[in-house]
Amino acid sequence: MTSDEMAARLPDLERAAGGGLLHRRALLAGGALATGALALPSTAAVAGAVGPAQPESMRTPGAPFRGYGQPSRFEAEVARGILKPYGDLSPGAGISMTPLQNLSGTITPNGLFFNRSHNGVPDIDPAAHQILIHGLVERPLKFSMDALMRYPMVSQICFIECSGNSFFNSNLFPEPMQMPVGMIHGLVSAAEWTGIPLATLLDEAGVKPGAGWILAEGADAAGMSRSIPIDKALDDAMIALYQNGERIRPEQGYPVRLMLPGYEGNMSVKWLRRIKLTAQPTHTKDETSKYTDLMPDGKSRQFTYPMDVKSVITRPATGLAMQGPGFYEVSGLAWTGHGRIATVEISADGGASWAEAALSEPNLPHALVRFSLPWQWEGGPVVLMSRATDEKGNVQPTRANWSAQYAAGHLYHCNAIQSWSIAADGEIKNVYV
Numbered sequence: 001m002t003s004d005e006m007a008a009r010l011p012d013l014e015r016a017a018g019g020g021l022l023h024r025r026a027l028l029a030g031g032a033l034a035t036g037a038l039a040l041p042s043t044a045a046v047a048g049a050v051g052p053a054q055p056e057s058m059r060t061p062g063a064p065f066r067g068y069g070q071p072s073r074f075e076a077e078v079a080r081g082i083l084k085p086y087g088d089l090s091p092g093a094g095i096s097m098t099p100l101q102n103l104s105g106t107i108t109p110n111g112l113f114f115n116r117s118h119n120g121v122p123d124i125d126p127a128a129h130q131i132l133i134h135g136l137v138e139r140p141l142k143f144s145m146d147a148l149m150r151y152p153m154v155s156q157i158c159f160i161e162c163s164g165n166s167f168f169n170s171n172l173f174p175e176p177m178q179m180p181v182g183m184i185h186g187l188v189s190a191a192e193w194t195g196i197p198l199a200t201l202l203d204e205a206g207v208k209p210g211a212g213w214i215l216a217e218g219a220d221a222a223g224m225s226r227s228i229p230i231d232k233a234l235d236d237a238m239i240a241l242y243q244n245g246e247r248i249r250p251e252q253g254y255p256v257r258l259m260l261p262g263y264e265g266n267m268s269v270k271w272l273r274r275i276k277l278t279a280q281p282t283h284t285k286d287e288t289s290k291y292t293d294l295m296p297d298g299k300s301r302q303f304t305y306p307m308d309v310k311s312v313i314t315r316p317a318t319g320l321a322m323q324g325p326g327f328y329e330v331s332g333l334a335w336t337g338h339g340r341i342a343t344v345e346i347s348a349d350g351g352a353s354w355a356e357a358a359l360s361e362p363n364l365p366h367a368l369v370r371f372s373l374p375w376q377w378e379g380g381p382v383v384l385m386s387r388a389t390d391e392k393g394n395v396q397p398t399r400a401n402w403s404a405q406y407a408a409g410h411l412y413h414c415n416a417i418q419s420w421s422i423a424a425d426g427e428i429k430n431v432y433v
């Protein structure tokens, strides 16, 4: 079938927007799939069999058991992308990014969870590690890891996003950079975190009147520390011990981290060793020299907490190749630090028309949501975009609008709409629209 014939066979009913986007119901019973109007990627069964009559795997016993499972050897190239801005002078200062182009669903496997560390991953013996709670409290308290393990725990699925995520699309880079989607947007990951509500431990210590903030400090060589408003600390902050069911990975803060749902990743202090209750923010190096937003008038805005509404198409996306015209599912991730995602819209004509995507369930606050939409690529050049709106009515801005809010060279908190151009030959590129 030529792409023109394909387009002609597509029932008008199922069209949701320009560029071949189909209605999110198109794959349901009775939709375009059932009517045979879609050029689906399956191949016709000729001999009624798959491969040789009896493949080797059916004639030889399989591998024995192993203590800790690993992905298939055929997935060996699926790995985090590593950036070391200081090279081997300081190899532990930098980032490793989640390969979003290789993943699906909404939970990041622990071994692929992104890692942002300011001075390496410490090797901490839980038997020797303690947390101190002091400052404006009735009773300063120390907690060993064994003591923490005896408290009632709760679980919550939430994302962590570094406020430096997507800096390759920020004002630092006036021209779009070409790299896999995971290297542009992979400083976001999500897990089910299990631990103790921070409020439980603060109640036990007794919060004194006048305590407006907490200082959280990590036990790493960066001594990373941040000020957090007491309201957040008493609301949904967690002392997290488990990540997707197993003890938190060293990269994520083993044996214990602070977890602040929806807030910029930097504030979720890893390798947590100390919480001090204070009247005012402490103005640590990590919240004055870094993680501030440079405004057009040259002033810096401090303390930008919730991560703004954002989405990115992860398939098709840079790092993947198109397999010729026909049917595709457009799929990606959306999230917001302000609660839940309300809608995600997709455009296949550079923003001229939009169709509403289907959202995965459960749609949880401060978690990743997967969105999807059926798409018939007719083989011509298109520009794919996604635009998320959250339940508070925040709408993801165009790159031009995002960029204009900040000074030249500003990089943090980039939640601009991502555009992927797809050429007739199938090449996928990062473009600014």
Ligand SMILES: Nc1nc2c(c(=O)[nH]1)N[C@H]1C(S)=C(S)[C@@H](COP(=O)(O)O)O[C@H]1N2
Pocket: 113, 114, 115, 116, 117, 118, 119, 160, 161, 162, 163, 217, 218, 219, 220, 222, 223, 224, 251, 252, 253, 264, 265, 266, 267, 268, 269, 270, 271
């Ligand atoms: N102690 C400590 N905590 C830290 C950091 C650090 O370098 N040291 N990095 C912060 C930053 S900038 C981010 S974005 C998140 C990243 O969490 P992750 O590495 O588990 O993805 O941890 C934060 N907590």
Ligand SMILES: [Mo]
Pocket: 116, 161, 162, 163, 164, 265, 266
């Ligand atoms: Mo970060």
